[in-house]
Amino acid sequence: MSLLQTHRLARSFGGIRAVRDVSLTVEPGEIFTIIGPNGAGKTTLFNLISRVYDADAGQVLLDGQDITRVPPHRVAALGVARTFQNIELFERSTVLDNLLVGRHCRARAAPLSELFFTRANRRAEVAHRDKVEQIIELLDLQAHRDTTVGALAYGVRKVVEIGRALAAEPRLVLLDEPSSGLNAEETEDMSFWIRDIRDDLGITVVLIEHDMRLVDLVSDRVLAMDRGAVLAVGAPAQIMADARVVDAYLGG
Numbered sequence: 001m002s003l004l005q006t007h008r009l010a011r012s013f014g015g016i017r018a019v020r021d022v023s024l025t026v027e028p029g030e031i032f033t034i035i036g037p038n039g040a041g042k043t044t045l046f047n048l049i050s051r052v053y054d055a056d057a058g059q060v061l062l063d064g065q066d067i068t069r070v071p072p073h074r075v076a077a078l079g080v081a082r083t084f085q086n087i088e089l090f091e092r093s094t095v096l097d098n099l100l101v102g103r104h105c106r107a108r109a110a111p112l113s114e115l116f117f118t119r120a121n122r123r124a125e126v127a128h129r130d131k132v133e134q135i136i137e138l139l140d141l142q143a144h145r146d147t148t149v150g151a152l153a154y155g156v157r158k159v160v161e162i163g164r165a166l167a168a169e170p171r172l173v174l175l176d177e178p179s180s181g182l183n184a185e186e187t188e189d190m191s192f193w194i195r196d197i198r199d200d201l202g203i204t205v206v207l208i209e210h211d212m213r214l215v216d217l218v219s220d221r222v223l224a225m226d227r228g229a230v231l232a233v234g235a236p237a238q239i240m241a242d243a244r245v246v247d248a249y250l251g252g
């Protein structure tokens, strides 16, 4: 069964049909990339999947379960994590604390017992820290773990935001333009992180990306969008050579 499926998903803003009739499937363990010119509807599609926006029509299925109408925090608890096109982190907190916040949706709801430092709470706290330390190691953030996010270079902040998403132990992570604002060397590093997320953590990755070299390096399949609609889906080389895709970029 596909891990993620959308069926004729649609959303308009005023007269703009930002996403129209988008149907796609993402298989478990896949790295699936969405490309398309500015304004194609890529981020809106992420916002529909992660339930930031309501769909006007269509369905989103996660592992066969209809999540089209469930609230965003439920989607997170069901195993979908994401990053944002503009980094969203707590600037005044350390890297470690930002990653611990990422575990929020894994915390048990036990407000009263949290008042007491019980043995169970202590065990849960240790488990959270272990998980976060594992992510710090995976993303090579050791040197920055106690640094305030606001003091970090932009490229490092992008990695921290991915770490925050991974801290939730998702089954599926949505990355909105992970390489934007990065230099060539950082972009190449990013391609390694993306593959490590899939290979070492077993997390399925859907990303939106403009850097075609990165797209080619990491993607199992690519979906091209234009003006809210799907143009083509296929292997990276096939999509980049597709006349409709080339036209969409030149037209935009």
Ligand SMILES: Nc1ncnc2c1ncn2[C@@H]1O[C@H](COP(=O)(O)OP(=O)(O)OP(=O)(O)O)[C@@H](O)[C@H]1O
Pocket (backbone or CB within 6 Å): 013, 016, 017, 018, 036, 037, 038, 039, 040, 041, 042, 043, 044, 045, 085
């Ligand atoms: N909250 C909103 N209110 C009004 N219009 C919106 C809103 N969100 C998106 N849109 C419009 O929907 C269309 C698709 O926008 P979206 O951000 O999804 O594009 P994108 O493919 O992510 O573009 P980019 O590559 O620039 O990030 C655009 O015309 C945009 O202006």
Ligand SMILES: [Mg+2]
Pocket (backbone or CB within 6 Å): 042, 043, 044, 085
């Ligand atoms: Mg966008």
